[in-house]
Amino acid sequence: MTAIYHLQxxxxxxxxxxxxxGTGVPRNIMRRLAPSAxxxxxxxxxxxxxxxxxxxxGAGMLAARHSRYVIDLxxxxxxxxLYEGAGTGLVPMETFDGQPVYIxxxxxxxxxxxxxxxxxWQPYHDALRAELERIRSKHGYALLLDAHxxxxxxxxxxxxxxxxxxxxxxxxxxxxxGLISLAxxxxxEWAGFTRVLDGRFRGGYITxxxxxxxxxxxxxxxxxxxxxxxxxxxxxxxxxxxxxxxSLVNAFLERLMAWSPGHE
Numbered sequence: 001m002t003a004i005y006h007l008q009x010x011x012x013x014x015x016x017x018x019x020x021x022g023t024g025v026p027r028n029i030m031r032r033l034a035p036s037a038x039x040x041x042x043x044x045x046x047x048x049x050x051x052x053x054x055x056x057x058g059a060g061m062l063a064a065r066h067s068r069y070v071i072d073l074x075x076x077x078x079x080x081x082l083y084e085g086a087g088t089g090l091v092p093m094e095t096f097d098g099q100p101v102y103i104x105x106x107x108x109x110x111x112x113x114x115x116x117x118x119x120x121w122q123p124y125h126d127a128l129r130a131e132l133e134r135i136r137s138k139h140g141y142a143l144l145l146d147a148h149x150x151x152x153x154x155x156x157x158x159x160x161x162x163x164x165x166x167x168x169x170x171x172x173x174x175x176x177x178g179l180i181s182l183a184x185x186x187x188x189e190w191a192g193f194t195r196v197l198d199g200r201f202r203g204g205y206i207t208x209x210x211x212x213x214x215x216x217x218x219x220x221x222x223x224x225x226x227x228x229x230x231x232x233x234x235x236x237x238x239x240x241x242x243x244x245x246x247s248l249v250n251a252f253l254e255r256l257m258a259w260s261p262g263h264e
Contacts, residue, residue: 002024002026002065002066003065004064004065004066004119004120004123004124005062005063005064005065005123005124005127006061006062006063006065007060007061007062007127007131008055008060008061008062009060009131009134010058010059010060010131010134010135011058011059011060012057012058012059012060012139012257013135013138013139013141013142013143013257013260014054014059014060014135014142014143014144014145014253014256014257015059015060015061015062015128015131015132015135015142015143015144015145016051016054016059016060016061016062016145016146016147016253017061017062017063017128017144017145017146017147017206018044018047018048018051018061018062018063018064018147019064019068019072019073019074019124019146019148019206020042020043020044020047020064020068020072020073020074020148021043021044021045021046021047021048021063021064022043022063022064022065022066022067022068023040023043023066023067024065024066024067024070025040025066025067025069025070026070029069029070032102032103032106033069033101033102033103034099034100034101034102034103036095036097036099036100037069037095037099037100037101037102040067040069041095041096041097041234042068042069042088042092042095042096043067043068043235044147044148044149044150045149045226045230045234045235045237046149046229046230046235046237046242047147047148047149047224048061048063049242049246050147050149050224050229050242050245050246050249051145051147051249051253052246053246053249053250053253054145054253057250057253057254057257058257059253059257060131060135062124062127062128062131064124066120068088068092069091069092069101070091070116070120071090071091071113071116071117071120071121072088072089072090072091072092073120073121073124073125073206074146074148074204074205074206075088075089075090075204075205076090076205076209077090077117077121077122082204082205082208090113090117090121091108091113091116093107096150096151096154096156096157097154097156098156128206128210129210132144132210132217136216136217140216140261141216141217141218141260141261142216142217142218143179143218143219143256143257143259144206144207144210144211144217144218144219144220145219145220145221145222145253145256146203146204146206146207146219146220146221146222147222147224148201148204148221148222148223148224149223149224149225149226149229150162150201150223150224150225150226151225151226151234152164152225152226152227157200158200161225162200162223162225163193163194163195163196163199163225164190164193164194164195164224164225164227164228165187165190165193165194165195165196165222165224165225165228166195166196166199166200166201166221166222166223166224166225167180167183167184167187167195167196167197167198167220167221167222167223168197168198168201168202168203168204168207168220168221168222168223169197169198169202169203169207169211169220169221170198170202170203170207170208170211171198171202172198173208173211174203174207174208174210174211174212174213174218174219174220175211175213175218175219175220176213176218176261178259178261179218179220179256179259180197180220182255182256182259183220183252183255183256184197186251186252186255186256187252189251190248193228201221201223202221203219203220203221204221206219206221207219207220207221216261218261222252224245228241228245229241229242229244229245229246230242
């Protein structure tokens with residue numbers, strides 16, 4: 001069985017969470033997927049590689065190994081919607097393009113969804129919670145960066161083209177105002193890329209649930225358009241773009257790690 005996640009414990013006060021880059025799908029699920037879903041088109045391709053410099057800088061990383069089609073780790077366990085309009089659930093039944101994830105009649109039952117919640121969702125969140133608490137206990141505070149990517153153009157989910165860099169702070173509720181301002185300023189240095197704060201992606205369940213500045217845990221979501229670091233033929237990687245993006249990501253991480261609540 002594929003491991004549920006990989007955790008590299010943090011030395012610094014920052015943990016990077018990567019819930020959607022996994023591609024593992026158990027056989028009993030894969031054989032029930034519709035043809036349009038078997039290539040896992042909604043994967044956050046290569047995001048674990050993109051943010052891997054976090055480990056070299058002393059930050060921690062928690063990366064899921066299974067596909068979001070098994071279960072979406074960035075959704076509420078009670079499957080409450082995150083945004084108005086079209087979206088995907090705890091166990092997605094449609095792709096981002098509105099195609100069925102499962103062959104007709106092979107959709108998971110409520111009992112199976114509950115089993116997946118216990119087998120996949122809960123261990124990831126137990127590890128996330130424990131690592132944040134360990135970091136906070138050691139440093140007095142903890143920073144959480146939830147890292148994602150998505151195609152630039154997904155008409156079912158948003159109009160037009162997505163900005164290249166999408167920072168989410170749950171409308172300022174998940175992190176200190178000083179940290180949010182620092183992060184936005186750093187993104188302004190990414191020449192040639194568009195950016196937005198709390199646009200279409202204000203932060204999913206992870207950012208909203210764990211980001212509690214009053215309790216010394218500050219969380220941000222970073223949703224990057226895949227054209228920043230990939231070619232147009234998904235999931236084909238573009239090594240030159242990926243390396244350029246990695247250097248920008250590392251500079252962003254260094255700025256976050258230089259921040260502390262007492263130096264705003």
